[in-house]
Amino acid sequence: MAKWNKADRPDVTPDEMYEIAKMVADKTLSDEALAAKLRASDLILQFKYYDEERWPPGTVPQVTVDCTMDPVEITLGDSDKVPVIEMQMEAFTAHLFWMQKLHLMSAITRGQIKAKGPIPKAMRLLPVLKPFYANYRIVLTELGRDDLLNFPPD
Numbered sequence: 001m002a003k004w005n006k007a008d009r010p011d012v013t014p015d016e017m018y019e020i021a022k023m024v025a026d027k028t029l030s031d032e033a034l035a036a037k038l039r040a041s042d043l044i045l046q047f048k049y050y051d052e053e054r055w056p057p058g059t060v061p062q063v064t065v066d067c068t069m070d071p072v073e074i075t076l077g078d079s080d081k082v083p084v085i086e087m088q089m090e091a092f093t094a095h096l097f098w099m100q101k102l103h104l105m106s107a108i109t110r111g112q113i114k115a116k117g118p119i120p121k122a123m124r125l126l127p128v129l130k131p132f133y134a135n136y137r138i139v140l141t142e143l144g145r146d147d148l149l150n151f152p153p154d
Contacts, residue, residue, distance in 0.1 A: 009092050010147035014061040017049060017091060018076045021063050023139040024098075025074045028131050037128045038067045043121060046083035049091040061091075085117035095148060098136040 012020075029035050045065040064079040065072065075081065089097075093112050096102035104126065107113040115122070140149045 004152040006092065008151070009095075010145070010151055011054060012051075012091060012095070012148070014049075014055065014059060017061055017094075018063075020136070020139055020143070020145075022074070022076060023142070024132060024135045025065075027135045027139065029072055029074075031131060034128060034131055035072050038065075038072050038125070039070060041067050041121065041125055043067045043084045043125075044081050045122070046079070046081070046086045047094070048086065048088040049094055050088070051091045083117065085115065085119070085122045087113050087115050087122075089113040096152070098133060100133050101152065 029038075043065075044067065046062055047065075048060050048062045050060050062077065062079065064075040064081050064083065066075070066081055089107070089112060093102065093107065097104065097107070097113075102112070104113070105123065108115050108119065137149060140146075
C-alpha cells in the first residue's frame with residue numbers, strides 16, 4: 001500500500017457530502033430486494049460527520065437512515081428521529097470506509113468511529129452494503145471526483 005498523508009486528502013464540503021450521499025442512496029435503494037433487507041433490520045441509523053481542520057466550528061452534517069419506513073427514508077441534515085445506532089466520524093474516515101479501505105470494527109475499536117447503540121445489529125448489515133460501495137465509486141465518477149476516487153492511493 002502506498003504511503004499517504006491525511007493532510008493531502010481532497011476537500012469535500014458538507015454540501016458535497018450531502019449530494020454524494022443522496023445520489024448513492026437513490027441509486028442503491030432503487031433495488032427493492034436490497035431495500036427490503038434494510039427494512040427487515042427495523043433500525044434507524046444516524047451518521048454524523050466532522051472535519052475540524054477544514055469546516056467551521058460546530059459543523060456536523062448528518063445522514064439519518066430510517067429503515068422502519070417503506071420506502072427506506074434518508075434524511076440529510078438535522079432530524080428529529082431518534083436513532084437506534086449512531087455513528088460519529090471524521091468525514092475522511094467515512095470516505096475510507098466507502099472506498100473499502102477501512103474495516104468497521106477495527107475503526108470502532110481504535111476510536112476512529114464513535115458508535116452508540118447495539119453495534120452487533122449494525123455489523124449484521126455489512127453484507128447488505130456491497131452495492132453501496134460500488135455505487136459510491138460510480139457516483140464519484142459521475143461527479144468527476146477523480147481526486148476522491150484516487151485517494152488514498154493504493
